[in-house]
Amino acid sequence: MKKISKIGLIGCILVLGTISLNAQVLYYDEKSDVEYEINPNTPKKQLKAFLKSYKATAIEFNSNLSSQFPFRLKLKKGNWVLYDLEEEQVFLEKKTNRYSFELPTVLMEENRFTIAKSKEKTFLVNLDENKIEAKIKFDEVVVQTKKDTLYDYIQTYSENGNFDYKEEESVRKVIDKIAVRSGKKWGLIEVVYGEDMYYLSHDFLYDSIEEVPQTRGFESYQLAMMESIRENYKVDLLIALDEFGYYFKGRNKQTKLWGVFMGEAEVLESIPTKYDSITRHRHPLGYEVWKDGKVGYYNGNSEMVFDTNFDDYKRVHLDYTYGSAFKRQGKWELYDTYQPEKLVDGSADTIEELIELWLAR
Numbered sequence: 001m002k003k004i005s006k007i008g009l010i011g012c013i014l015v016l017g018t019i020s021l022n023a024q025v026l027y028y029d030e031k032s033d034v035e036y037e038i039n040p041n042t043p044k045k046q047l048k049a050f051l052k053s054y055k056a057t058a059i060e061f062n063s064n065l066s067s068q069f070p071f072r073l074k075l076k077k078g079n080w081v082l083y084d085l086e087e088e089q090v091f092l093e094k095k096t097n098r099y100s101f102e103l104p105t106v107l108m109e110e111n112r113f114t115i116a117k118s119k120e121k122t123f124l125v126n127l128d129e130n131k132i133e134a135k136i137k138f139d140e141v142v143v144q145t146k147k148d149t150l151y152d153y154i155q156t157y158s159e160n161g162n163f164d165y166k167e168e169e170s171v172r173k174v175i176d177k178i179a180v181r182s183g184k185k186w187g188l189i190e191v192v193y194g195e196d197m198y199y200l201s202h203d204f205l206y207d208s209i210e211e212v213p214q215t216r217g218f219e220s221y222q223l224a225m226m227e228s229i230r231e232n233y234k235v236d237l238l239i240a241l242d243e244f245g246y247y248f249k250g251r252n253k254q255t256k257l258w259g260v261f262m263g264e265a266e267v268l269e270s271i272p273t274k275y276d277s278i279t280r281h282r283h284p285l286g287y288e289v290w291k292d293g294k295v296g297y298y299n300g301n302s303e304m305v306f307d308t309n310f311d312d313y314k315r316v317h318l319d320y321t322y323g324s325a326f327k328r329q330g331k332w333e334l335y336d337t338y339q340p341e342k343l344v345d346g347s348a349d350t351i352e353e354l355i356e357l358w359l360a361r
Contacts, residue, residue, distance in 0.1 A: 025070060025085065027053075038071070054090075056081075064106050068127075069114075072103050082114075092130060099132060101125065107145060107175050111191060113198075115141055124178075124189065128196045136200060138180040141189075142209060146176040179209045188212050192220040199223035203236050218245035221265035229261050233273065241280045249278055260287060262302065269302040281315045283322060286337050288313050297324055299338045306340060314351055318343075318358050325354055334358060 025038040027050045036046050040061050051059060051073065058074035069082045069091065079100040082091040090096060095116075104114035104127070112127040121137040154166045178189040182204045190201035197220050206212045216223070222245030229235050234253050241247035241260070248261045252273040259273030260280070271278070271287060279288040285300030289308060296308035305324075312327035316334065323343050324335045331347035332354045344361050348354040 025083065060103065062103050064109065067104070067106075067109060069103060069109075072101060092125075092132070095132060099123070105143070107173060108143060111175060111193065112196065113191065122180075124198055126196050126198070133198050136189075136198070138182055140181040142177075142179045142181075143175060144177040144179060144209065145173045147171055148174045150174075177209070177212060177214070179212050180204075186212050188215065190215045190218075190223060192223065195220050197223075199227060200230075201226070203230065203238070205237060216240060216245060222246065225261075225263060225265055225267065229267060232267075233259070233261070233270075235259075235261075235273065247280065249280070260298075260302070271298050271302055275308075281337075284337050286315075286324070288315075295326075297326075301338075305335075305338070316351060316355065318355065323358070325351055 026035055027038050027046070028035040029046065029049050031049075034046070036042060038047070038050055038059075042050070047059065051057065054073050054075075056073040056075055059071050060074075060080070061071045062069055068084060068086050070085055072080045072082050073090075074080050075096065077097075079096055079098075080102070081093075081096045082101045082103065083089075084091040091101065092099070099116040099118045102115045102117075108114055109127065114125045114127060116123045116125050116132055120139075122139065122141045123137055124133040124141065125131070126133060148171070150170050150172060152168045152170070154168055156164045156166050178191065180187050180189050180200075184207070185204035186206040186209055187200055187204040188202040190199050191197070192199070199220070201216050201223060202213050218226075218240075226238055226245070226248070229238060229248065229250055233250060235250035236253040237251040238261075239249045241249055246262060246264060249258055250261055250273060251258050255273070257273050258275050258278045260271040260278060261267050262269040271289070275289040275291050277290045280286075281288060286305075287298040287302075289296050289298060291308040294308040295310045295313045297305045297313065299305050306326065310326040310328050314325040314327075314332075315337075316323045316325045322337055324337050325332050326335060327333075331349065332351060333347045334343045334354050334357070335341060336343055344354075344357045346357060348357055
């Protein structure tokens with residue numbers, strides 16, 4: 001990263017020590033031959049000379065004394081820039097003509113991000129990658145916190161020389177949600193820590209922050225697949241059908257009809273978004289699909305077994321296996337769950353009578 005060279009003829013900046021609680025920014029004023037710290041107690045006259053060297057009009061100090069960014073400066077055009085104590089220069093200097101940066105809170109900095117604004121839009125800033133996440137922009141970003149119980153395991157030694165571990169419990173604030181607003185609707189950003197990646201976890205569908213769901217907690221490649229589903233299949237609402245993010249029910253943005261998407265990192269199988277509702281069945285895997293009051297069925301390989309020509313559907317437990325019961329013209333018939341093959345001849349008025357046919361086959 002290029003260091004600032006245009007600091008004026010009257011002064012220069014030094015940084016005392018490394019990044020720590022006691023690190024200080026020192027400013028040497030060549031005109032007065034005086035060196036002094038830049039902090040909230042710096043005399044106004046000296047602070048004015050410091051601001052002049054940066055062509056700045058104001059300074060805001062960080063309440064977090066151990067921050068990598070001890071203060072921010074307001075330039076004449078109105079943008080705020082962060083001073084990076086670690087790099088001993090303005091953070092993302094080449095971007096400061098377009099973006100105005102906020103001082104990160106303690107929790108934001110621990111999670112290695114802050115916020116920048118440009119032309120009334122708000123962006124997330126990756127502090128580890130020194131990068132503005134410009135691919136997604138918002139009208140507002142709200143970072144909500146909550147109290148959480150954390151557990152640390154401290155290694156100790158027993159009297160016989162063996163290792164023991166002591167559990168210590170602490171309650172502290174953590175980030176609960178990164179809620180984002182576009183227009184009048186709210187969504188949710190999810191951060192994959194350790195990979196420095198940001199994803200739109202829940203689309204802009206909610207009228208308030210309180211309605212925004214919690215983070216999904218999926219791996220980065222599944223969150224990336226969600227974004228590709230939205231883009232390639234014109235889907236707005238994605239509902240996870242499992243706890244790992246491999247199966248999703250998705251709603252078409254225009255038609256509001258549903259389909260299913262399956263895969264790892266990329267969509268490998270899908271059911272088209274043309275149904276009023278879809279229910280996923282397990283053991284074995286299958287999908288009950290409804291359209292205009294009629295029901296059909298897809299097997300676990302996303303193959304259509306029956307089109308939506310039936311009046312009702314039930315997954316039936318048959319002692320050691322399962323079957324698909326379809327109702328048509330008031331009668332129930334029993335089929336295999338993977339192919340359009342009848343398990344028993346005939347039909348019945350009720351599910352119970354259908355099971356009796358199975359047992360008496």
